[in-house]
Amino acid sequence: MTNLEQAVVVITGGARRVGLHCTRTLQRLGCQVHITYRSEHAEIDVLRAEGVVCHRVDFEDEDNFDAWLEYLRKEAPPLRALVHNASLWLPDSEPSTDFQTTIRRMNRIHCEAPYLMNMAAAERLRLGGNPLSDIVHITDYVIEKGSDHHIAYAASKAALDGMTRSFAKRFAPHIKVNSIAPSLLMFQADDDLEYRRKTLAKSALGVEPGPQVVVDALLFLLNNDYMTGRVIALDGGRNIR
Ligand SMILES: NC(=O)C1=CN([C@@H]2O[C@H](COP(=O)(O)OP(=O)(O)OC[C@H]3O[C@@H](n4cnc5c(N)ncnc54)[C@H](OP(=O)(O)O)[C@@H]3O)[C@@H](O)[C@H]2O)C=CC1
Ligand SMILES: Nc1nc2c(c(=O)[nH]1)N=C([C@H](O)[C@@H](O)CO)CN2
Numbered sequence: 001m002t003n004l005e006q007a008v009v010v011i012t013g014g015a016r017r018v019g020l021h022c023t024r025t026l027q028r029l030g031c032q033v034h035i036t037y038r039s040e041h042a043e044i045d046v047l048r049a050e051g052v053v054c055h056r057v058d059f060e061d062e063d064n065f066d067a068w069l070e071y072l073r074k075e076a077p078p079l080r081a082l083v084h085n086a087s088l089w090l091p092d093s094e095p096s097t098d099f100q101t102t103i104r105r106m107n108r109i110h111c112e113a114p115y116l117m118n119m120a121a122a123e124r125l126r127l128g129g130n131p132l133s134d135i136v137h138i139t140d141y142v143i144e145k146g147s148d149h150h151i152a153y154a155a156s157k158a159a160l161d162g163m164t165r166s167f168a169k170r171f172a173p174h175i176k177v178n179s180i181a182p183s184l185l186m187f188q189a190d191d192d193l194e195y196r197r198k199t200l201a202k203s204a205l206g207v208e209p210g211p212q213v214v215v216d217a218l219l220f221l222l223n224n225d226y227m228t229g230r231v232i233a234l235d236g237g238r239n240i241r
Contacts, residue, residue: 002130002222002223002225003130004026004029004030004031004080004222005030005031006030006031006032007030007031007032007080007081007128007130008031008032008033008034008076008077008078008079008080008128009026009031009032009033009034009079009080009081009082009083010033010034010035010036010072010076010079010081010082010083010121011023011026011033011034011035011036011083011085012035012036012057012083012084012085012086012113012117013035013036013037013038013085013086013087014033014035014036014037014047014052014083014085015035015037015041015043015044015047015054016037016043017186017211018085018138018185018186018211018214019035019083019085019086020043020047020211021210021211021212021214021215022083022085022211022214022215022218023035023047023052024050025215025219027050027051027052031080032051032053032077033052033053034052034053034054034055034076035047035052035053035054035055036055036056036057036068036086037054037055037056037057038056038057038058038059038086040056055068055071059086059108059109059112059113060105060108060109065113065116068117069116069117069120070120072117072120072121072124073120073121073123076121076124077124077128078124078125078127078128079121079124079125079127079128079133080128080129080130080133080134080222081125081128081133081134081135081136081222082117082118082121082125082134082135082136083135083136083138083218084114084117084135084136084137084138084160085138086109086113087109087110087138088105088106088109088153089150089153090102090105090106090150090152090153091149091150091153092149092150092151092152093149099152102152103152103155103156105152106152106153106155106156107152107155107156107159109156110153110156110157110159110160111156111159111160111163114137114160114163115163118135118163118167118171118177122171122175125171125174125175126174126175129174129175131225132173132174132175132176132225133174133175133176134175134176134177134178134221134222135167135171135175135176135177135178136177136178136179136180136218136221137160137161137163137164137177137178137179137180138179138180138182138214139157139158139160139161139164139179139180139181139231140153140154140157140181140182140183141181141182141183141233141234141235141238142154142157142183143157143158143161143181144181144239145238160179161179161181161231164177164178164179164229164230164231165229168228168229168230169229172228176221176224176225176227176228177228177229178221178227178228178229178230178231178232179230179231179232180214180217180218180221180231180232180234181231181232181233181234181235182213182214182234182235183202183203183234183235183236183238184199184200184202184203184208184209184236185208185209185210185211185213185214185234186208186210186211187199187208196208202238202241203235203236203237203238203241204236204237204238204240204241205236205237206236207236209234209236213234214234217232217234220232
């Protein structure tokens with residue numbers, strides 16, 4: 001069992017939903033959690049009061065993101081883990097968006113940004129191992145099946161999945177790199193009943209599990225010193241449906 005007391009963990013998109021649940025759990029376990037968030041909201045002040053270090057980072061704002069990379073390269077403390085949770089579930093046919101913008105945004109958020117953060121944080125992660133350190137990519141079950149309405153999203157998550165194996169090769173033996181690939185975790189507040197029914201029926205277990213299943217998988221990875229380049233599928237049995 002790894003000792004997470006005072007371990008420094010970075011969680012991107014750590015101020016809402018799944019990321020927030022990961023943030024609160026690791027903070028309670030004695031970690032020093034650093035999060036990135038994009039938009040200001042009341043929860044940020046609450047997290048700061050709880051001792052979470054909150055960095056405002058928009059992956060699509062070049063100067064702001066470059067400053068974040070510089071922080072990871074030169075100022076961050078030794079890191080025990082870097083969790084790539086931040087994401088945007090952009091459909092291909094969003095009325096206000098043309099397809100070129102959609103694919104560019106999806107690749108930026110789910111592929112370019114995690115790639116650049118991994119390279120920037122590598123030295124800090126090597127220093128922060130106890131004995132090993134972790135990078136976790138949160139991808140999506142959809143990379144297995146494809147999607148007809150989130151093609152760019154699925155493609156960019158597939159790229160993130162591929163980088164799991166590549167970075168696992170590059171960073172062994174000091175840094176483990178694994179993916180968590182969920183299907184439905186949490187509905188959006190405005191998802192209607194018909195959509196919820198249809199979505200729940202897609203898996204063998206037929207439930208909306210909530211964020212704890214991701215926390216459980218994350219803690220498993222942090223505590224396992226013999227797994228790298230692999231994927232934990234959290235999909236309620238979508239594959240056997
Ligand atoms: N929810 C689900 O059912 C499923 C989720 N997943 C994956 O699990 C992870 C967590 O899901 P969920 O909690 O729903 O994620 P959300 O859709 O709630 O997004 C997580 C965070 O990403 C941040 N983010 C979005 N765009 C940017 C950007 N350009 N720069 C920096 N941060 C950004 C958002 O910040 P802000 O709020 O400030 O804009 C948000 O807090 C994601 O990787 C998701 O793809 C996979 C399958 C199912
Ligand atoms: N960044 C996000 N990615 C995904 C979300 C989300 O809310 N934010 N939601 C889903 C769906 O739950 C899908 O798995 C089932 O309809 C997928 N990705």
